[in-house]
Amino acid sequence: MSTVAEAVAARAAASAGPEPLTFAKALTAAMADSLRADDSVVVFGEDIGTLGGVFRITDGLQEEFGEQRVFDTPLAESGIVGMAVGMAMNGLRPVLELQFDAFAYPAFQQILSHVAKMHNRTRGKVRLPMVLRVPYAGGIGGVEHHCDSSEAYYAHTPGLKVCTPATVADAYRMLREAIASDDPVVFLEPKKLYWTKDLVDLEALRAEFDAKPASSEGRAVVARPGTDATLIAYGPTVGTALAAAEAAAAEGRSVEVVDVRSIVPFDDETVTASVRKTGRAVVVAEAAGFASVASEIVARVQERCFHSLAAPVRRVTGFDIPYPPPKLEHWHLPSVDRILDALDDLQWED
Amino acid sequence: MSTVAEAVAARAAASAGPEPLTFAKALTAAMADSLRADDSVVVFGEDIGTLGGVFRITDGLQEEFGEQRVFDTPLAESGIVGMAVGMAMNGLRPVLELQFDAFAYPAFQQILSHVAKMHNRTRGKVRLPMVLRVPYAGGIGGVEHHCDSSEAYYAHTPGLKVCTPATVADAYRMLREAIASDDPVVFLEPKKLYWTKDLVDLEALRAEFDAKPASSEGRAVVARPGTDATLIAYGPTVGTALAAAEAAAAEGRSVEVVDVRSIVPFDDETVTASVRKTGRAVVVAEAAGFASVASEIVARVQERCFHSLAAPVRRVTGFDIPYPPPKLEHWHLPSVDRILDALDDLQWED
Amino acid sequence: MTIPAEAQQAIRSFGISLEDYLLPVHGRVQQIQILDPSGHLLPEDERGSAPGHEYPIPPGEELLEAYRRLVIGRRVNDQNSALVRQGRMAVYPSSHGQEACQVAAALCLSEGDWMFPTYRDSVAVMSRGVDPVEAMTLFRGDWHGGYDPHEHHVGIQCTPLTTQLLHAVGVAHAAKLRGEDTVVLAMCGDGATSEGDFHEALNFAAVFHLPVVFFVQNNQYAISVPLAHQTVAPSLAHKAIGYGMAGERVDGNDAIALLAVLDRAVRLARSGSGPLLVEAHTYRMQAHTNADDATRYRADAEVQAWAAKDPLVRMREYLRGEGVLTDDVEASFAADAEEVARRLREGLGEDAAVDPADLFRFVFTEPTPQLREQAALLAEEVARDDISARDDIPGKEH
Amino acid sequence: MTIPAEAQQAIRSFGISLEDYLLPVHGRVQQIQILDPSGHLLPEDERGSAPGHEYPIPPGEELLEAYRRLVIGRRVNDQNSALVRQGRMAVYPSSHGQEACQVAAALCLSEGDWMFPTYRDSVAVMSRGVDPVEAMTLFRGDWHGGYDPHEHHVGIQCTPLTTQLLHAVGVAHAAKLRGEDTVVLAMCGDGATSEGDFHEALNFAAVFHLPVVFFVQNNQYAISVPLAHQTVAPSLAHKAIGYGMAGERVDGNDAIALLAVLDRAVRLARSGSGPLLVEAHTYRMQAHTNADDATRYRADAEVQAWAAKDPLVRMREYLRGEGVLTDDVEASFAADAEEVARRLREGLGEDAAVDPADLFRFVFTEPTPQLREQAALLAEEVARDDISARDDIPGKEH
Ligand SMILES: Cc1ncc(C[n+]2csc(CCOP(=O)(O)OP(=O)(O)O)c2C)c(N)n1
Ligand SMILES: Cc1ncc(C[n+]2csc(CCOP(=O)(O)OP(=O)(O)O)c2C)c(N)n1
Ligand SMILES: [Mg+2]
Ligand SMILES: [Mg+2]
Numbered sequence A, B: 001m002s003t004v005a006e007a008v009a010a011r012a013a014a015s016a017g018p019e020p021l022t023f024a025k026a027l028t029a030a031m032a033d034s035l036r037a038d039d040s041v042v043v044f045g046e047d048i049g050t051l052g053g054v055f056r057i058t059d060g061l062q063e064e065f066g067e068q069r070v071f072d073t074p075l076a077e078s079g080i081v082g083m084a085v086g087m088a089m090n091g092l093r094p095v096l097e098l099q100f101d102a103f104a105y106p107a108f109q110q111i112l113s114h115v116a117k118m119h120n121r122t123r124g125k126v127r128l129p130m131v132l133r134v135p136y137a138g139g140i141g142g143v144e145h146h147c148d149s150s151e152a153y154y155a156h157t158p159g160l161k162v163c164t165p166a167t168v169a170d171a172y173r174m175l176r177e178a179i180a181s182d183d184p185v186v187f188l189e190p191k192k193l194y195w196t197k198d199l200v201d202l203e204a205l206r207a208e209f210d211a212k213p214a215s216s217e218g219r220a221v222v223a224r225p226g227t228d229a230t231l232i233a234y235g236p237t238v239g240t241a242l243a244a245a246e247a248a249a250a251e252g253r254s255v256e257v258v259d260v261r262s263i264v265p266f267d268d269e270t271v272t273a274s275v276r277k278t279g280r281a282v283v284v285a286e287a288a289g290f291a292s293v294a295s296e297i298v299a300r301v302q303e304r305c306f307h308s309l310a311a312p313v314r315r316v317t318g319f320d321i322p323y324p325p326p327k328l329e330h331w332h333l334p335s336v337d338r339i340l341d342a343l344d345d346l347q348w349e350d
Numbered sequence C, D: 001m002t003i004p005a006e007a008q009q010a011i012r013s014f015g016i017s018l019e020d021y022l023l024p025v026h027g028r029v030q031q032i033q034i035l036d037p038s039g040h041l042l043p044e045d046e047r048g049s050a051p052g053h054e055y056p057i058p059p060g061e062e063l064l065e066a067y068r069r070l071v072i073g074r075r076v077n078d079q080n081s082a083l084v085r086q087g088r089m090a091v092y093p094s095s096h097g098q099e100a101c102q103v104a105a106a107l108c109l110s111e112g113d114w115m116f117p118t119y120r121d122s123v124a125v126m127s128r129g130v131d132p133v134e135a136m137t138l139f140r141g142d143w144h145g146g147y148d149p150h151e152h153h154v155g156i157q158c159t160p161l162t163t164q165l166l167h168a169v170g171v172a173h174a175a176k177l178r179g180e181d182t183v184v185l186a187m188c189g190d191g192a193t194s195e196g197d198f199h200e201a202l203n204f205a206a207v208f209h210l211p212v213v214f215f216v217q218n219n220q221y222a223i224s225v226p227l228a229h230q231t232v233a234p235s236l237a238h239k240a241i242g243y244g245m246a247g248e249r250v251d252g253n254d255a256i257a258l259l260a261v262l263d264r265a266v267r268l269a270r271s272g273s274g275p276l277l278v279e280a281h282t283y284r285m286q287a288h289t290n291a292d293d294a295t296r297y298r299a300d301a302e303v304q305a306w307a308a309k310d311p312l313v314r315m316r317e318y319l320r321g322e323g324v325l326t327d328d329v330e331a332s333f334a335a336d337a338e339e340v341a342r343r344l345r346e347g348l349g350e351d352a353a354v355d356p357a358d359l360f361r362f363v364f365t366e367p368t369p370q371l372r373e374q375a376a377l378l379a380e381e382v383a384r385d386d387i388s389a390r391d392d393i394p395g396k397e398h
Helices: A004-015 A023-037 A061-065 A077-089 A101-115 A151-155 A168-180 A202-211 A235-250 A268-278 A293-308 A326-332 A336-344 B004-015 B023-037 B061-065 B077-089 B101-115 B151-155 B168-180 B202-211 B235-250 B268-278 B293-308 B326-332 B336-344 C005-011 C060-085 C099-107 C122-127 C163-177 C196-207 C237-243 C255-270 C300-307 C311-321 C327-349 C369-383 D005-011 D060-085 D099-107 D122-127 D163-177 D196-207 D236-243 D255-270 D300-307 D311-321 D327-349 D369-383
Strands: A019-022 A041-045 A070-072 A093-097 A131-136 A161-163 A185-190 A197-200 A221-224 A229-233 A255-259 A262-264 A281-288 A314-318 B019-022 B041-045 B070-072 B093-097 B131-136 B161-163 B185-190 B197-200 B221-224 B229-233 B255-259 B262-264 B281-288 B314-318 C114-116 C184-189 C212-218 C246-251 C276-281 D114-116 D184-189 D212-218 D246-251 D276-281
Touching (some): A023 A041, A023 A061, A023 A093, A023 A168, A023 A197, A023 A202, A077 A101, A077 D196, A101 A131, A101 D196, A131 A168, A151 A161, A151 A185, A151 A262, A161 A168, A168 A185, A168 A197, A168 A202, A185 A235, A221 A268, A235 A255, A235 A281, A235 A336, A255 A268, A268 A281, A268 A293, A268 D369, A281 A293, A293 A314, A293 B293, A293 B314, A314 B293, A336 C369, B023 B041, B023 B061, B023 B093, B023 B168, B023 B197, B061 B070, B077 B093, B077 C163, B101 B131, B101 C163, B101 C196, B131 B168, B151 B185, B151 B262, B151 B293, B161 B168, B168 B185, B168 B197, B168 B202, B185 B235, B229 B235, B229 B336, B235 B255, B235 B281, B255 B268, B268 B281, B268 B293, B281 B336, B336 D369, C060 C255, C060 C311, C060 C327, C099 C122, C099 C212, C114 C163, C163 C184, C163 C212, C196 C212, C196 C237, C196 D196, C212 C255, C237 C246, C237 C276, C237 D236, C246 C255, C255 C276, C255 C311, D060 D099, D060 D122, D060 D255, D060 D311, D099 D122, D099 D255, D099 D311, D114 D163, D163 D196, D163 D212, D196 D236, D236 D276, D255 D276, D255 D311
Parallel strands (some): A041 A070, A131 A185, A229 A255, A229 A281, A281 A314, B041 B070, B041 B093, B131 B185, B229 B255, B229 B281, B281 B314, C212 C276, C246 C276, D114 D184, D184 D212, D212 D276, D246 D276
Antiparallel strands (some): A019 A197, A161 A262, A221 A255, B161 B262, B221 B255
C-alpha cells in the first residue's frame, strides 16, 4: 500500500497541475519529501507513529520510513525535546511534534535554556538543526489547554526561529525550509487551517524547493495588495484579515494584507514598505495582546513609519484572558467586524 | 538570638526615623512581617531554610518561624510550584523562592496552565493567593542561566500579576502587598539591587501597609519629574534611567522618569499622562526587546498618545541575544549613554 | 518522619515494601485479585497477597453499593458517548471498562478527604457526589469547570498530564501542617507516569511524608501508545521503590480487590504510613475520546479478550451467586442509572445561556483596568448585535 | 529490545537487578567497596557484590594512571579555587573530595564514547582530554563554553540540573540508529535526581534500550540541602528499579571500586544491556562554590569524618603498599600536577581579549537582519569609544 504522501505526489505528477490539497496533507508531504531527501531526518513525538498523530499530520510516515526513523516516544515533552537536542548534536535532524500548544510547556526549560542557546554557547561548534512542530491557536471548539497561542514565548527567546504558514502552499514550502535549516525552528501550525484546501501544484513546489531551498525563509508576503491601510497578520488570522479586506473593499476602502509568515526573523522590509505606502496599519493576531508578537509589530511599525502614519497603529488581538471554552471562543477571536471597527478607527477624517 | 528582621525592626523603632536598609533586608522584613501577621503564610523553596537562600533573602526566617512554616523542598521547581497550588487551594498563602530566573522554566507548565488559570477555570471558586519570588536580570557577573530577564513570559500569560520593585521601600511595600493579594503574583526581584541601600523608615512603611494594604498595587510612580521627554523603566533599569535623566539635565534637558512597578496590571494612567505632557518617550528595559514588555509599553503609548508625540517612541533594551557571559554583559545592558543617544534621536529639530 | 510501629508492620506486606527489595530474589510480578472473570472467589493463596497479610473481603452492603455505582457509571459512560454523537457535548473521554476503578476511587475516601481526578475520571467525580451535569460542563464547552472543588473536595478534572498529582500533594501538605487527618487520592493514567511531574509529586509526597494515595489506572494505552513503549519496568507499582514508598498492583477490573486494596491504602495513609502507590491493571474499552479511532492501533481480538473480563459482569455474577443481588435489587439499580442518564440528557439537552462578560469576570479576583477596557469593547459589540448575526465567526464551521 | 543472553546473565547480579526485587526479602543497602579508608583491601566477602559476581581489581598500570590523575585533579581543584580568590575567575564549583569519581568517569570511556558533565565535573572533563584553560572559559566568564564538544565527545558543562541527561540519551539514540557502539556517560548530582528531567531521561533510555550509564555523584548535599530532604529511598541506586533498569551503589571515595563498577557498566552497556544507574557515595569537601558558606548548614565534625576517607590518601596507601608507587613516581606525578596548575595560572593569569561583536555572531548560524542592525548599533558605540571610557556600566561594581 502506498503512503498518502506518495499518492498525493502521484496524483500531482499525473495531472501535472494544481490539485486540491489540504493544509494537513501539504505538511505530511513536506515531511515525507524531507525524509526521502535526507537520511538524517527523523520524526518523533506522541502518537505520531501507528496513529499518524492526533491530527494525522504524520499519517503513513512510519509505514513508509520505518520505526527507526518515525517513532512514538514515552509521554514526556521535556524528554522529547531534550532527547532531540542530543540527537541533533550527534548528526540527526529531528522533527518533533508537540501534540498541542499547551503541552509544549513542560519542555520549556529544554527549549529556552538549550534549544535556543546551544549554538551560541558553543560559539557555533554545535548546531541544532531541529524543528519543533506545534499545532497552535484555536477556533476549533477545543477544551482548555488545547487552543493556546504560544508564539510570543518562543519569539521572545533569542536563538529560536519562529514561523507559521497560512496557506497550503506555504505549509509545504515553509516546513521543508524549516527542516533544511541548520537553526532550530519552532514551526507553528494553525490548527483550524489543517482541514482547509487549496489548489496546489505539489510538483512545482518540489521543484521550487530543490532550486532555491530557502527562498521564503524570513520573508513576509503581501497576500492582497491595497492602498489605503495595511492589515498585518500571521497564521490563523491571515484568512480573517483577507475577509476583512474583502468586506472593506465592498465599502470602497482598498486594504492591503501582509502575511508575516516568519516571526523570527521578522521581515521589516515588506511590512515597512506597505505601511509607508498606506499610512495606516492594524495588526491582527489571535494571541492575548499584552506583551505579544502583535505588540512587537506595532512597536516596530511606529518606530519605522512614524512620519507616514495618519493614525496610531491599532491592534486586534485576543483578549488578555485564558483561552475561553468552546461556547465562548467566537467572542474572543479576532473577527472581520472587529477588524473593520479598528480600520474605521484610523482617523480617516483627519 | 533574635532574627535579622527583628533586629532591623528594633533598630527602626529605636531610631524612629529612616535607617540605611538594603533591598535584600527590606524583602526579608516584608516576609517576616507577613509570617507574623498571617498564620496561613508559608515560605519555601530551594535552600531557603537553614541557608537562608543563596541571596540570603530568607535569612533568619526558619529560625524564627520554624520548619513547618519555612522549609526547604526537594530540588524540583515544577514540584515546588505545583505543590504550592495545592497548598493555596487548601487555605495557605505560599511564598515561593525560585532560585534564579532560568530555574523557574521547569515550572512553566504549572505556572502557565494552573497558577494563571485556576481562578478563572473554577469561576472564582478557587483562589490561589501565592507569590512566586523570582530573582531576575543581570549586571552581577553571573554565568549563563543566572541572569535571564523573564518578565515577558509571565506578563504575556493572562491570569498572573507581575510586578518588580526598584527601590528599597518598594521592595518592602510591594512584597507585603503581593503576599496579601488573593491573586497569584510573580514578584520579580532585580538581583543587582539586592545590595543597594536606602534610608528607609520601616516602621512608617509598616504603618502605611496596615492602613492601606494595597495602596501601591497596580500603580506606576513618577520617580523624577520632567517636562521634555519621558523615560519609562522598571526594576533593574530604573536606576539607569534616573542616572540618564540626571545626565540629560546637565545638558539642559528636563527628563521625566516613570517607574512602572506593576507590569500586570499596567498603569496606563500615569504613563499616558507623562507622555502626553512631554511628547517624547523612551522605554528602557533589560530584557531582549523582541516581543517584550518594552514592546507592549511602546504599543500602548503610541496608541494612547499618538497626537501628543513629536517622535516615535523609542526603546533601549537588551539585544535579542542569549544573556552574555560576565565579561561581555556591560555591552548588552542598557546604559546611560545608550539612553542619552535614544533621547537625542527623538527629533528635537522638528 | 517516624512511621507508627503498627503502620510500619502493615506496610511491610503492602506489596513492594521498603524492606522487600533490598536483597536479590526472583519471582513474578504480584497482583492482587480476588474474583476471577466469571465472578468466583479465587483460592486464598492465589490472590497475590503475602501470607499473613491477606486482604479481607469488604462487607456485603459495601459491595452491593459498589455494584450499584458500577451500573450507574456504565450508564453514564454510554449516555455521555451518545450525547457527544448527538452534538450535545464537544468531547467525552469514556471510562467504559474502567468503572470498577472509578467507583472504588470514590468509595475509599471519607468526606473530608480529597480526590484529584483526570479528564477520564468523570464517573469517579460523580460517584464522589458531584452533580453529573455540573461535571459535564467542561466537556460540553460552557466553561472549563462546572463544579466547586471545595464542595465535594474534588479537584477540577485535569488535562495537563500528572500536573494534578502535585496539587494533591499540596492539599495534603496544607492539611498536615494544620494537623488535619485528610487523605488525598491522586489519580493518573499509565502514560502519565512518564511525565516529570509524576516523579516530582511522588518524591515530594515521600519526603514530606504525606498521606497521599497515588492511584494509577493502567489501561494499557496512552491514546495510541501501548504500555510497552511507555515503560520497561516490571510493573508501574515498582515505581514506588525509587521514592522509598510502598506499592501494590491490583486487578483493575475486580471491584472487590480494588476496594480491599484502596481501603487499606487510605487507612494506612491516614494512620501515618506516608504516601502509597496503587496500580490498577485495566483496559480502556472504547477509543481515547470520540475524536480517536482505536482501530488504527489495536486489534479487535485484544479488545474482545478484555471484554471477557468486564468489571460489571464479574461483580454481578459474584453478587448473584452470593444471593445478595436479586432481580428486584437489579431493577432498582437500573432505575437509579436511568435516572442519572435522564438528568444528563435533560441537563445537556438544551443549551445553557452563556454570558460573554464571563470572559473577563474570573481572570483575577477583580478585573484589571485593561480587562475592564476589553470587557467594555466586547459589551459594545454585543450590544450592537453584530456578533450574534455574524456568519464569519472563526471556528463556527467545526 | 532483546538483551543478549551473556549480558542478561551479568546484569542479574549487577546490584539491584530486574530480578532482584520481585519478592520480599530483608537486608541492608549494598555498596561496592574494595579498599578500606586506610588503603587495605577488604576481604572478598565484604566488598558488597553478589557471590559469583565479584568485581576484579583493575590492573596495576590502570591504577597507577588513575592515581596520577587523582593527584592532578586535586591540584586542579585547589589551583582553581585559588584563582577565584585572586579574582581570575568568576566562580568555581570544586570537586575536592570527589576526585575519584571524576577520574573514574574519564577512565571508563573509550575514545568514541561521550561524556555529559555538570558544572562540578571540570576535573572529569580535563581528565577526558579537554584543555584545562578552555574548560575554565565558562567560569572565567569569557564565554559560556570554551571547548568544542565534538573534539573530545564531551558536552558543555551543564548548569540547568539534569537537563544534560536527556542530551546524553539523544546522543546515544542517534548513535544506535546509525549502528555505532558508542556508550554515553551521563553525570549528575544527588539533588538533581529530584528533577523531572532525571525521570524522563532514565525512562527514555530504558524504553529505547540505549547504552547510557547514568552516574550520580551523591555528595550528600545539594548546596545546603542534605540528602534526607531530597529522598527517602533506601539509596539513589534503587531509583533504577522504576525504569526496569539495573543499578549499583559504590563507595565514591574508593577509586578501585569506582573503576571496577564503571568499567563493568560501560562494558555491559556496550554489549547491549540497556542503560544502567551507578550511584557513588561521596562527599563535597568544600563549599558549593566560592559564593557559598558551608558552615551555615553542616558541622565541622561531619566534614572531618569524611576527610578521613579521602580518596587520594586511600589510593596512595594502597599503591605504596603494593610497592608500585615509589618516591620517584610520586615526584613525577606531582610534577605533572604542577605543570597543569602552571598552565591554569598562566592561561587565566592574563585577560583574554573579548570581542563585543561576538554577542551577535553565534545566536544563529547566520545573523538575522535584526541582529545585524543591533550589531551595527553596538559597533558604532564601540567605535565612539564611549563604552570603554564609561564608568556607569551596570554590574561593573560587582
Ligand atoms: C502534558 C500533556 N501532554 C500531552 C497531552 C495529550 N494527551 C491527552 S491524554 C493523553 C494520553 C494519556 O494517557 P494515560 O495517561 O494512559 O491516560 P488515559 O487517557 O489512558 O486514561 C495525551 C498524550 C496532555 N493532555 N498533557
Ligand atoms: C533547574 C535548576 N534548578 C536550580 C539550580 C540551582 N542549583 C545549582 S547547583 C544546585 C544544587 C545541585 O545539587 P546536586 O545535584 O547534589 O549537585 P552538587 O552541586 O552537589 O554537585 C542548585 C539548586 C539549577 N542549576 N538548575
Ligand atoms: Mg492509559
Ligand atoms: Mg550534591
